[in-house]
Amino acid sequence: MSFYKTSQEILTERLRAALESMDLSPDFALITMTADPRFGDYQTNAAMVAAKHHKKNPREIAAQLVAHLNVADCSERPEIAGAGFINFRLQKTFLEKKIDELHRDPRLGIPKTPQPQTIIIDFSSPNIAKTMHVGHIRSTILGESLARIARFLGHQVITDNHLGDWGTQFGKVIYGFKHLLNKESLEKNSIQELVRLYREVNDLEEKDPRLKVSVREELVKLQKGDEENLDIWKKVVALSWQEFEKLYHVLDVSFDERLGESFYNNALEPLVKRLLAKSIAQKSEGAVAIFFPHHPTLEEKPFLIQKTDGGFLYATTDIATLEYREQRWHPDAVWYVCGAPQQLHFEQLFAVACKLGLTSDFRHIAFGSILGEDRKMMKTRSGENIELGSLLQEAIDRALKIVNERNPDSSDEEKRKIATTIGLGALKYSDLMQHRMTDVIFSWDKMLSFQGNTAPYLQNAYVRIRSIFRKEGLEQEERKFSSPILITEEAERRLVLQLLQFGEIIPSILVDARPNILCLALYELANKFHYFYEHCPILKSEESIKESRLALASVTASMLKQGLHLLGIQVPEKM
């Protein structure tokens, strides 16, 4: 357990002390990074806020605050500027001390949360007997990244893949399985064959509506536990999961649980009965619904939990899931990483949770859509969803083409490995770097362009560092440097400051589930490293400077690797 304190924490403590000694509320002590280096490294508006509160002159309060501030060990003399800002510029020796602490810290100066929580993250959730497509990518990548970040910060995280493994589609699939199956095709490409069956039954139904009766019978038989249909169902689930697992493996994504909808099957009927008995739900037009008469926006939006024909719905399963998770894990928070179009559903679901007396912090981590360059939902030419598998393959293929041009000397094996790291990294990063609510306009050229805020740009910074160490014959031991890091150039100062700020930035990601904050920080880190790299020779420098710069490069590499890891992105050794 490290007792590492960030610069922000130290300044905040000092500011609180100063405020208290002036009989002002320490709650005014808010320290932020400056937007512009001209104003120093950190700033506070405390004087303005306090002045407002006590109807005094902000610049006078600022002057008094500065007089009471004890920061001689970390900051240059604080400066008062503008309407009453107090600006801090950290001392060189302080920065050197902090970066040395960070260098020795296995957590790279990123503190664990003081209040660890149990957090369930529900993400990805594809449908069985269908292919995963672009629509699943944001949930999968965002969810995985949030899970990694929350875990790293010390939370207990349970990831759950809530598979769509039960539902009306199985009537069609089972009917097709019995009458139209191509066994060879099932072995070769199981999901494709299952999708084909589903579509063919769909088409046949349209031509001959009488077929619907038979399809419906298969579904009912399955729901009643018919052995043959249950076997087919199990087989379909297993085959689908196999295919999903391949994709998750490629994506480097894993789950603690995969409790699909079928898991809650037996809970649904008693659940609806119970909700009716408690008058939380009511019969309505032959169906069963939950109403929210006192809710400002939901009063005209019923939440349906049982159909007229007795069947249950998505909502029913979700309520059962809510209760199951509560009983088993007693979570402090439950995060649903699911697209923005489903906001109403979650608003209703959480309102039900409230009626049931569940008090976890339920959050719908919503995100925008992935659009084509025409700004319409991304589809293939024939109007179908783009399969995730082919998307991943294309990312790798496109990267391979570039790697072939840049590294003609590497072995094919090595090139493929590099291309995989770069291609998938680019794809994931292009998704995570944007604010999650903004629609992504999908562009291969942009994400793989290697310029600007892209994964390859970050990976390249890492590769440059590794190359230096290779040249020195220190390939594996980059962290063994314990020589002090000296700040002799502005480029070094900027880089050090950026490195130190990760301890402040990373915990803030979870406030609103926004890994794009981390992306931006990593981009700035890479940018500052490149600047340092151009301006400060390392290997050619005189011994103590060389050791210092090697150490600085080493910490930078560790931070890049760790930061990208938290995004679910890997780094290549060469590229």
Place this chain on the structure above:
RNA sequence: GCGCUCGUAGCUCAGGGGAUAGAGCAGGGGAUUUCUAAUCCCUUGGUCGCAGGUUCAAAUCCUGCCGAGCGCACCA
């Protein structure tokens, strides 16, 4: 009709009470006997959709309007 989300540079996006609104791409100009130029430096470009309001301070919060997308009873 009700609701949700979005509207910032030519394009793609950050910033979501704090100082003169920032990046990248595209456009213009420069740097390479290399520690990987997949890089770096300089530069052009903005009525933050519009109108009010709150505030010492608004791109940011509130209200209204305009525009786009999405969702609203038996799919998930």
